Amino acid sequence: MRVIVLGSGTSHGVPVIGCGCPVCxxxxxxxxxxxxxxYIQGESGERVVIDTGPEFRIQALKxxxxxxxxxxxxxxxxxxxxxxxxxxxxxxxxxxxxxANEQSIAELKERFSYIFKETQTGGGxxxxxxxxxxxxxxxxxLSFTPVPLKHGILDILGWRITETGPGVGSAAExxxxxxxxxxxxxxxxxxxxxxxRAGTHIIGAIRVKxxxxxxxxxxxxxxxxxAGTRRMFITHISHNSTHRQIGEICRKFRETRNLxxxxxxxxxxxxxxxxxx
Ligand SMILES: [Zn+2]
Ligand SMILES: [Zn+2]
Ligand SMILES: [Zn+2]
Numbered sequence: 001m002r003v004i005v006l007g008s009g010t011s012h013g014v015p016v017i018g019c020g021c022p023v024c025x026x027x028x029x030x031x032x033x034x035x036x037x038x039y040i041q042g043e044s045g046e047r048v049v050i051d052t053g054p055e056f057r058i059q060a061l062k063x064x065x066x067x068x069x070x071x072x073x074x075x076x077x078x079x080x081x082x083x084x085x086x087x088x089x090x091x092x093x094x095x096x097x098x099x100a101n102e103q104s105i106a107e108l109k110e111r112f113s114y115i116f117k118e119t120q121t122g123g124g125x126x127x128x129x130x131x132x133x134x135x136x137x138x139x140x141x142l143s144f145t146p147v148p149l150k151h152g153i154l155d156i157l158g159w160r161i162t163e164t165g166p167g168v169g170s171a172a173e174x175x176x177x178x179x180x181x182x183x184x185x186x187x188x189x190x191x192x193x194x195x196x197r198a199g200t201h202i203i204g205a206i207r208v209k210x211x212x213x214x215x216x217x218x219x220x221x222x223x224x225x226x227a228g229t230r231r232m233f234i235t236h237i238s239h240n241s242t243h244r245q246i247g248e249i250c251r252k253f254r255e256t257r258n259l260x261x262x263x264x265x266x267x268x269x270x271x272x273x274x275x276x277x
Contacts, residue, residue, distance in 0.1 A: 001163050002041040005271040006059035009033025010206045010238040011079040023239040030243035030268035035079040036182050036236045046140040056083030069139050073100035075156035076107040088126040095127035105130045147194045150186040152213030160194050175199045175276035182236045185213050199277035201229045204236030221253045233267040
């Protein structure tokens with residue numbers, strides 16, 4: 001499977017409108033961060049996107065997304081959902097299912113009420129089927145397991161993504177597994193088994209300083225290490241640090257903790273993560 005970080009930025013994106021800070025003015029392309037989203041493409045052509053933020057259209061064109069089997073949502077904050085209408089051109093032939101938790105599906109129906117009203121018909125709106133997901137979703141050879149997480153007081157979802165194959169629970173399975181958890185401030189006790197036995201973790205963290213509803217860099221790194229990661233990327237990053245500075249923070253963390261060959265670092269827009277995971 002191919003895993004592409006479509007967007008690695010926090011809610012306002014980087015550069016921030018009206019900001020002239022060194023990160024917002026950075027010439028490093030990795031410091032331009034669109035809103036957080038992940039694209040997964042299976043070997044048999046399965047295509048899934050996690051979250052449709054405000055830049056979904058631009059991200060989809062860049063990544064060459066020509067079809068989608070499903071949209072998965074982490075939660076319904078604007079930076080994760082408000083590009084949803086742009087899946088419209090992919091729904092001309094068939095409706096696309098949108099999977100999320102109960103709270104998010106209720107919120108989606110309210111936020112996009114025009115989609116479900118009879119008053120507007122035709123090509124002016126996307127054809128979507130909102131579905132509450134509680135167990136694992138299988139699409140072709142890929143499986144997506146929702147991981148309940150806390151985002152401040154909000155109950156949101158992370159996603160455990162696995163390519164089906166032999167050796168359930170084995171190291172081989174872990175090497176085929178990616179855990180995506182953005183906008184997280186705490187992992188409930190019952191969700192820890194769902195984030196362990198995965199080779200790669202992509203975890204949201206917005207800055208060095210603690211935040212009420214998001215991990216700091218250190219909390220995200222700590223979570224990845226506790227989950228037994230082999231390779232971890234930070235996403236949902238603010239304009240408080242450059243890509244290079246975060247790389248340095250990760251390097252120091254790895255050295256201080258004696259983490260050997262575990263790879264830790266910031267993601268960037270367009271980053272393609274290849275197997276083994
Ligand atoms: Zn967010
Ligand atoms: Zn700035
Ligand atoms: Zn959020």
